[in-house]
Amino acid sequence: MVIVPIGYAAQELFDVSQVRGGTPYGATTIAGGDGSRQPSQEELSIARYQGEYVAGLAVKLNG
Known part of the structure; x- marks a missing residue:
């Protein structure tokens, strides 16, 4: 298994103007019960x- 974090490549990760999910490890969301x-x-x-x-990345690894 290959773990593929996105790091800080997604520009949305730098927006701190509102509460939201998303970490350098991957996509997340904040939700209530x-x-x-x-x-x-x-x-x-x-x-x-x-x-x-x-x-x-999967295409590159398969190639």
Whole structure:
């Protein structure tokens, strides 16, 4: 198994103007137990970036 952290490559990780998930280890979201908070656009953007990053690395490792 290969663990692929995204580091600080996603620019959204530098935005501290609001509460949000996302760490150098990967995409996360902050949610309450009742599900009232859904992932923000920034959190979704970090998740998309991580997916693209991991897929690109998988292609390189497979090649």
